[in-house]
Amino acid sequence: MTPHLGEEPHRGTTLPRLTVGVLGPLYVAVEGRPIRLTAGKPRALLAALAMSAGRVVSVERLAEMVWCDRFPANSRRSLQNYAARLRSAMGDRLIETCPGGLLLRADAGDIDALRFLRTLDRAARAQDPDAERGLLDEALALWRSEPFEDVDSPWLRESEAPHLIERHLAALERRVDLDLVGGRKSRFTADLRRLTSRHPLRESLWLRLLRALVQDGRRAEVLDRYEELRARLAHELGVDPDPAIQRLYAEQLADHPKAYAEPRADHLKAYPEPRADHPHAPAVAGLSATGGPPDRPTEVASLFATSPRRLPTATADFVGRERDLASLAALVRAEPATAIVVDGMAGVGKTTLVVHNAHQVAARFPDGQLFIDLHGHTPGCAPVPPEDALHRLLRTLGVPADRIPPHVEDRAALYRDLLADRKVLLVLDDAVGEAQIRPLLPGSASCRVLVTSRRRLTGLDGTRALTLGVPSPADAIAMFTRVAGPHRVAGTAAGTLAETVTRCELLPLAIRLAATRLRSHPTWSVVRLLARLTPASRRLAELAVGERSVAVAIDMSYRSLPDRLQRAYRLLCGHGFKSFSADQAAALMGTDTMAAERLLEGLMDVNLLQEPAPGRYAFHGLIRDHGAELAMEEGGSPTGRAAPLLGLPCPPRGALAEHDG
Missing domain, CATH: 1.10.8 (Helicase, Ruva Protein; domain 3)
Structure with a gap:
């Protein structure tokens, strides 16, 4: 069966349209024509590349995805052979060999799993219940069966599939909640029966099934299903069902046809549980008993039942950096700031430094130390959306999963409430930009936030920054x-x-x-x-x-650039100058000095370019090597490549070489 991927517009290229479905049996089509792939390892390679469509995946990472821990004698050559077989079946332009890895030339909308996640993110931001319902339906329609069902890759099934399955279950639960508002019957009752059999210990699914059965008037089945759940939980976990499920059961025993009324739509957004004005309703995170702001400190404080210690282990072979450590420690001791941002180029040691410092100052934050990897530049991983990061942080702080609001604004509000007046240290590692971390800032002067990023996060007000260079x-x-x-x-x-x-x-x-x-x-x-x-x-x-x-670390920074900066990067690195001025860059790119300075500033913003002296610019040596390799892949000499890159006349190389300092 062809996956329902819809007709999202493709990027403006002449590449053939590729469709890949992994939410069920592997499905591949090029320009709507199904492609039959029978060999197991090429199928696994394509599925692995599809999960990072448009991003370079390192050879080492691909080898792990394809073979797990049973690598062949020459995994690099085997991967190239598999890529060649895929090119033969799909066309030779869809899989690109890049420095350090492979890249699938496709958009997220062409891969059902990526489009599924993106659509769920849009649904979480929807303000209108009808719009949210439509987006959830669109996402759920993409789900055919278990992810990577017939793909020979234990890594994908163990590392990627669980996250997709969790998002699917949460989306279905949310969709059922929307159906039940106002007493409407849910059309997902059959799905809930099937999924409670597959996930028999997931009480949130059972709660939705029992709610749906109540709305359908199937009281006898409600009682039977409750006994089934109670017996299973007692046998396998030694616990009773969730209190909300017990209340529903008790109300059905009392034969109250409307004993369980659904929450109003505005309350449902914050917490899909029984109505807050029900006489036996529990206190809910983020809501008081009447649905208003929580009665702090009682309700919110009851959730903060832990002082998490989540810092990763400090690197045992850390040496030197005394001056940088002293500078960072001074920033932490100074007056509170929105965040302390440590930026620098790929591989310069930002995370190592920050984690080392965090361990040194941990005792000053007795209410907990949190760490979250935002995967801004992790090969094979998309940057963590703020709503997912908040979900993980709230769970770490002790909030039950079913009490976490679905919308990012509500999650951020609950998160700030939990951290108010508490001494917590938060490390946000590998941030991709301001929008990713802004909702994660506590807003409490008693907390400290340390951020690492390859970007200069100048768009955040009230931050203090430390740009990390190479060691002595x-x-x-x-x-x-x-x-x-x-x-x-x-x-x-x-x-x-x-x-x-x-x-x-x-x-x-x-x-x-x-x-x-x-x-x-x-x-x-x-x-x-x-x-x-x-x-x-x-x-x-x-x-x-x-x-x-x-190479892959630098390439992740390069791939995040817009096309105009990628072209400038290749051109400037390709000419091999150790340093140059804005005037020289302008002459090389065939533009004026002001436009060249804007391009150079853009490269400096992501720490791909340095300004070692006022008006003089330089690439780190390894960055220059990386850019030169990219330039050479386009063929010809650097000077001959300049005009095709920018569509402008290029000055002779000698005219610039005499000024190189």
């Missing part, structure tokens, strides 16, 4: 020695160690990967490692271990 050469050598092991560098000349970290451009991620490679090859010496890093053309390829890669 001495700290870089100390880090290399600590990671590789002192015995692996014993007897190595100081100059050789210095040259090795210099070839890594002092970037902590690159240093860590190089040292890890040395440690994992017992027969290598530092001299041999240095020799492998010396050719500029292969340096990025050498700086990769497992799923971690300098």
Whole structure:
């Protein structure tokens, strides 16, 4: 059966329209023509790429998705062979080989799972119940059966499918609630019967099923289903059903035909449970007994029953950074700020520094320390929407899942209420932009928020910022020695160690990967490692271990740029200058200085470009290598590529080289 994907507009390219369905048996079509893929591993590769459509997925990550922990002798070559087979079946332009990985040229709307998630996010933001109902129907229509049902990938079924299943169940529950408002019968009763059999311990599904049966007048089945649930919970968990389910059962025993009335539509948005004016209704997070603001501190405080300690383990081989740690500590001690933002290029050590500092100051925040990875630049992962982040934070703070409001504004309000006047430290890691983190800010002067981001988050008022650069050469050598092991560098000349970290451009991620490679090859010496890093053309390829890669890390920043900045990045890196002025960049791009400065500012905003001196711009060496590789993929010399990139005349290379400083 063809998945119902609808007719969303495709991006303005000449690429053929690809449709991929993974919410059930794998379905693939190109320009509406079904494509039959029979081999198991190419199917798994396509499903893995589809879940990150439009984003580069590293070879290491793909290998994990396709083979789990049973890798072939040469997984890179096998993946390329599978990609070639997919190109043969689907056309050679839909799967692109990029530095460090593969990319599926498709929009999120072309992949049923991604469109499903995006539509649910729109439904959560809908203000009108009819609009929300329509969006939920659209999303639920995409669901055919279990995700990745016939795809040979344990990783996808264990890592991706559970999140999709949870979103599907929550969406169906919400849709049933909307049906039952005002006493309407739900058309999803059969689905609820099936799903309670598949998820027999999910009480929120049972509650909706019993509500629907009450509305259908099926009192006898309500009583039978309750006994079925009660017996199962007692046998498997040793607990009684949820109090709301017990109340419904008691009311049906008393033979009250309307003993369970549904909440009004405005209350339903905040909490899909019994009406707040029911005589036995419990206190609800975010609502008082009359549906108004909570009677703090009693109701909200009762939810804050834990002091979570969720900081990740500090890196054991952390060395140096004394000045940066002192600067960050001073910011934490200073007058309260909206947030303290640590920004910097990919791999510079933002998260390591912030987590290390968070452990140092944790005792000052006795009500808890929270950490959430927002996946702004994680290969294979979409950035975490604010509503999902708030859901996770509220659950961590002790709020039951069925008491979390569906809308982001209501979740943020409850979250701020919970944190008011409490001393909590919050770490928001890898933020993609201001809009992602703004709803996550507590609004309480007693809390502190530490944010890491590759972007300069200048759109947030009241923040303090620390831009993190590379460590000193001495700290870089100390880090290399600590990671590789002192015995692996014993007897190595100081100059050789210095040259090795210099070839890594002092970037902590690159240093860590190089040292890890040395440690994992017992027969290598530092001299041999240095020799492998010396050719500029292969340096990025050498700086990769497992799923971690300098090239992929930088590429995630590049892929987030709009087209005009991507073109400027390729052009400027492709010419290989160590530094340049705005006038030189303008001449190279065939535009005026003011327009060039805007482009340069855009690259600096995402920490792909630096301004080491007023009016002088430079790329970090590894970033320059990455951009040069992209430029070379377009063919021809850098100067010959400039005009096609921008559609403007390009000055001769020599005219700029004489000014390079």
